[in-house]
Amino acid sequence: MSGAQPWGFTDDRGTERGAARVPERVVAYVRAGAALLDLGVTPVAVYGSGHDGPGYDPAKAGGLDAAGVPYLGPGRALDEGLLRELRPDVIVDVTYDGKSPYALDEAVADRLGVPLVALSVGNELSLPEILDRFGELGASLRAGAVVPAGVVPAGVREANAGEAGVGEAEAVLRGVAGRTGLAVLALSGAGPDQVHLARPQAWPELARLAALGVRLLDPGPGPGANWLTADWGRVAELRPDLILFDNRFHAVPPYETPPGVRLAAWNPETPPSPAAYARFFRELAEALAA
Known part of the structure; x- marks a missing residue:
């Protein structure tokens, strides 16, 4: 530079x-x-x-x-x-x-x-x-x-490819979500006796999933703007078809997954780039379609 x-x-x-x-x-x-x-x-x-x-x-x-x-x-x-x-x-x-x-x-x-x-x-x-x-x-x-004349900078190529990729991934996810109609619950494990259940509209990426037709479950009334903290029994009560679990290092894996419920990883701190969210949307589409 x-x-x-x-x-x-x-x-x-x-x-x-x-x-x-x-x-x-x-x-x-x-x-x-x-x-x-x-x-x-x-x-x-x-x-x-x-x-x-x-x-x-x-x-x-x-x-x-x-x-x-x-x-x-x-x-x-x-x-x-x-x-x-x-x-x-x-x-x-x-x-x-x-x-x-x-x-x-x-x-x-x-x-x-x-x-x-x-x-x-x-x-x-x-x-x-x-x-x-x-x-x-x-x-x-x-x-x-x-940058030499006539050459598209690498960063511009990457950004343009990422924008195209996220649009394509959203279209795929919208189609899969519409066909399957599966109920999705996003959560972050806190131990064997406690789990944080995400409020979909508090998270921009979860709100985007809802806009794309993913049927996200709200954990219900209670304290907490972003999360409702409950025990794992509450997860079963909500009857999700798929659990989006926080895969960051400090979170813990799901302790009590109801029988037949699918799992997919969710990083609440996904890098805010089109390429990163395109990967997330594609992975979720694959999990819903499995």
């Missing part, structure tokens, strides 16, 4: 960020970093959340580990000296409330004098809107790339 042109971007908190040149060295929260990698921007390093340990969570890493992108550990425990040595031009995080970055204390970025961009992954935006915003950021970070 030449980085010769000025750069500016307004994140989903309404915070304007600018620099004299396009940022070349990106450090990101692992979910954001995996999405940027899909969009043709390779971070110099990524960090995790409070749920993450000292190594990559395979469910959240996307292609980062295979691409050799270093993982720095949980964001709240980051070694600021190490982060400074990486000389980041920009830090990219996500936000669930439209106010604060999720995985890194913004004071860290302030002390380093590095701009922090936070993009929303909460339910105030639809999944297509979230994907669009990450696409806009990816395009802005690729803007300084030196």
